[in-house]
Amino acid sequence: MNNQKIIQIFARSLGVDEEIISDSLEYNSIPEWDSIAHMTLISELEDGFDIMLDTDDIIDMSSVSKAKEILGKHDISF
Amino acid sequence: MLQNKIAFITGSTRGIGRAIAFNFAQNGATLIINGRCSDNVRQLSNELKNKFHVDVHEAVFDVSNYDEVKNGFKDIYQITKKLDIVVNNAGILESSLIGMFSKDNLKNTYSTNVDAIYYILQYASRLLVRNNSGSIINLTSIMGTNGCAGQSIYSGSKAAVIGITKSLAKELADKNIRVNAIAPGFIDTDMTNSLDIKIFDKRINSIEMGRAGTADEVANTALFLASELSEYVTGQIIGVDGGMLL
Numbered sequence: 001m002n003n004q005k006i007i008q009i010f011a012r013s014l015g016v017d018e019e020i021i022s023d024s025l026e027y028n029s030i031p032e033w034d035s036i037a038h039m040t041l042i043s044e045l046e047d048g049f050d051i052m053l054d055t056d057d058i059i060d061m062s063s064v065s066k067a068k069e070i071l072g073k074h075d076i077s078f
Numbered sequence: 079m080l081q082n083k084i085a086f087i088t089g090s091t092r093g094i095g096r097a098i099a100f101n102f103a104q105n106g107a108t109l110i111i112n113g114r115c116s117d118n119v120r121q122l123s124n125e126l127k128n129k130f131h132v133d134v135h136e137a138v139f140d141v142s143n144y145d146e147v148k149n150g151f152k153d154i155y156q157i158t159k160k161l162d163i164v165v166n167n168a169g170i171l172e173s174s175l176i177g178m179f180s181k182d183n184l185k186n187t188y189s190t191n192v193d194a195i196y197y198i199l200q201y202a203s204r205l206l207v208r209n210n211s212g213s214i215i216n217l218t219s220i221m222g223t224n225g226c227a228g229q230s231i232y233s234g235s236k237a238a239v240i241g242i243t244k245s246l247a248k249e250l251a252d253k254n255i256r257v258n259a260i261a262p263g264f265i266d267t268d269m270t271n272s273l274d275i276k277i278f279d280k281r282i283n284s285i286e287m288g289r290a291g292t293a294d295e296v297a298n299t300a301l302f303l304a305s306e307l308s309e310y311v312t313g314q315i316i317g318v319d320g321g322m323l324l
Contacts, residue, residue: 043208052155054148055200 002049003078006071009048010064013041023065049076079305080107084158087111088141088198089168091118093267094217097293098165098300103130105301107163110154112137141168141194142186151201161205163304166195166216166239171269172231173277184231191235195242203246206255214250215303216243216259217296223261223315224324228277236261240315247313256312258303263319266290286321 010025011018014032027033033041042058045051049071053061057070068078085102089095090111099111103126111126113119116138123134135157139146154161172179172187195216206212221229222236240259247257264270264281270290273281282290299318302308 039204039207043204046155046204047208052152052201052204 002071002076005048006045006064006068006078009044010041010067013037013044021064023068024063026063027061045071049074051076079301079307080105080163082106082108083162083304084108084110084160085163085165085304086137086154086161086198086202087165087167088194089113091115091122093269094262094265094293094296095165095167096122097297098167099126100129101294101297101301102163102304103132103134105305106130106132107304108133108135108158110135110137110158110161112139112141112150112168114138114140141198142189144193144197147194147197147201151205155205159205160208161202162209162212164198164202164206164212164214165300165304166198166214168194169217169236169269171229171272173229173273174231175228176230179231187231187235188238191232192238192242195239199242199246203250203255206250207253210254212253212255213304213308214243214246214255214257215300216257218243218259218261218315220261220263220317220319220322220324223317226324243315244313251312256303256308258308258311258313259315260296260299260303261315261317261319262291262296263317263322264290265296265318266292281322284323285319286323289320291318291320 007018007021010021014037016032051074061067080102085107087095087099090099091113111122119136119138123136126134137150139150170190172183216239218239219236221233222240225233243257243259296318
């Protein structure tokens with residue numbers, strides 16, 4: 001369930017199709033995932049999972065896979 | 079004027095911060111008040127609740143401590159989920175001649191007057207962005223705009239606040255978040271009352287209106303900047319100084 005949720009959040013935040021979202025998708029690897037979209041993504045992830053991320057983790061969130069790892073620190077499993 | 083708005087004010091328990099808290103509460107805002115001493119914060123919270131019947135949340139942490147700010151904002155997020163107004167008021171006044179300041183004086187002044195603003199806004203801006211609107215009000219000083227002999231450390235720290243304000247006004251404008259600063263002149267607070275009497279008199283004599291300002295007069299300007307009255311005002315440094323000349 002969380003896996004589908006994070007895919008939906010990424011797709012909505014970046015304005016891309018859900019099919020594009022995979023664990024290997026990296027920050028800045030597509031034009032839609034730029035620094036501005038990254039902040040929108042962070043807000044959506046925080047709202048979606050009801051958490052507030054550390055700034056270090058925001059900077060560190062370099063891929064979908066990494067995002068899952070960071071959310072794992074907040075007891076969110078995938 | 080601030081109904082349904084949530085305002086976070088640093089250094090709320092004394093002086094200008096306290097006056098802003100009272101002003102905003104009087105205008106219907108929900109408040110998150112901050113200070114380092116839990117007893118003082120609790121006392122202010124009770125005063126505001128009893129007098130104005132508004133929601134008041136207590137945020138007891140040292141704004142110059144990054145980890146405390148981080149954890150404080152996690153708590154704020156859990157309580158309110160959003161912010162509309164942020165007032166960076168906490169500050170310390172350091173008076174030393176250039177050859178006579180200590181490294182600790184320098185570090186402490188910049189930690190509270192400058193670093194803390196970055197720490198606070200790094201987290202607060204993320205909550206403001208969610209609304210696609212908001213107002214950030216930074217407290218600088220006439221010493222930051224004009225400089226002052228014997229106060230290069232304080233003046234330098236307050237000049238930094240002006241740079242932060244103008245830069246963030248540009249950075250956050252497309253999110254409809256306004257960033258402005260208030261530059262008080264000589265205001266009657268504990269901070270200014272701690273000055274040597276000769277310096278105190280000299281300051282009063284440099285004010286065209288012939289008197290010190292009050293914290294309430296600064297708070298009224300904060301209300302203007304926090305409210306929709308200033309909805310097209312950003313990147314401005316507004317002097318509240320009675321025509322003070324430095």
